[in-house]
Amino acid sequence: MIVVEDIHKSFGEQHVLKGITTTFEKGKTNLIIGQSGSGKTVFLKCLLGLLIPEEGTISFDGRKTHELDKNGQRQLRSEIGMVFQGSALFDSMTVEENVKFPLEMFTDKTEEEILERVNFVLNRVNLAGANDKYPSEISGGMAKRVAIARAIVNKPKYLFCDEPNSGLDPKTATVIDNLIHEITVEYDITTVINSHDMNSVMEIGDKIVFLKLGDKAWEGSKDTIFTTENEAIVDFVYSSNLFKKVREAQRKGL
């Protein structure tokens, strides 16, 4: 479980995060949603430790990040898996070498054990046989799956995903969403996804935190997002004609 308490982050005069407090539970897919410029990426970077908030605390299962010494930080990082928006695969390495990398870097497993684990996770993300391909030789959807495989290969406790669906067609996006959700439940990990894709919200939003201009404007789940009367979230969710029609139909009881 990740507990965030009153975090603030500014860049010069610009106050980007204005005191966000929330909890991300274990075994659930937690979504951070909001418009572009709402502070989602900065929030995610603060959770990952790539940015340090000026105020507030972030705790990973009781471990407050600002109180950790170097060993503690290293330990925590080894428990984190991350799927970047652009996949961020190492382009000079094959799919297999990409997935192997965290194991070679942080474990003392033998070559056989590493290969066994790599093949297991590649199989889990339906990429068996793609071991020798380079990132430039695979599609965007495959690259996302390789990124997921690399993120989970070292059995993380926390999985972070930055817009895992961006640039993917709706069908592939749904496959990726479901894969992340299945992995979250299967490995009982705390997953935090940064997204502005309403399909993801509907598919896998066990918990949703809605940010608006650096503030937490609403939080709930996929079951409550369409029934809430919170103006900020209504304005965001029903910004497309499709969802406006859905809301209209709901109101009419259809």
Added chain:
Amino acid sequence: MVKYIENIGRYFIMLSQVFRKPQKKKIFTRTFWREIDDLVLSSFGIVAFISFFVGGVVVIQMALNLENPLIPRTLIGYATRESLVLEFSPTLISIILAGKVGSYITSSIGAMRVTEQIDALAVMGVNSLNHLVLPKIIATVLLYPFLIIFSMFLGIIGGYVAGNLTGLVSSQDFIDGIHKYVVNFHFYYALIKTAVFAFVIATIPAFYGYYVKGGSLEVGRASTKAVVWTSVVIILLNYILTQLLLS
């Protein structure tokens, strides 16, 4: 001015992160061998080509400018050797390598930065500067001196061939000249210079690549800046080292 001072400060902070114990020996060794291939072995061809022809040109120019019968012809071989050993091979080849290898280092690290590969390393808990830059430094500092010895050798061969082909200097005179007044320290001086320049060639482009912001256009700009500043620093250090070691 403040920006330049800031950059110098960041460069030294970067170095403090680079010189750490590698996190995994096996990965470091593998990266080190790859860097030898990318940064050193791939440069042998261009170094050989340039050194051979420049050696030839030096001999022809030297012969044409030393037509006085009072000046012994052996001086041509001697002067060619000294020009190659003292200046051409260590300094000019280093500047050529700053262009070839420097732009490669900046663009490869810069591309990793803009495609979030460096962020991916950071999230995993990898010291990205140590992982990416230290193998480059060690590969260049250890092996560029051999590249420069190779350049000196081929430059002299080029001079010998050109002297023979043009008939401007006989083989015997050239070889006698090459053996005249040998000062061993001149070779050490050249190799010390090369090691220092190799360090500069590995670190300044890495600095520009690592801290690049933006997209592919900025990576291109950073690459150009890196080559310019690496060349400037090599020229300045050449002056300082010559003053310190030879005067």
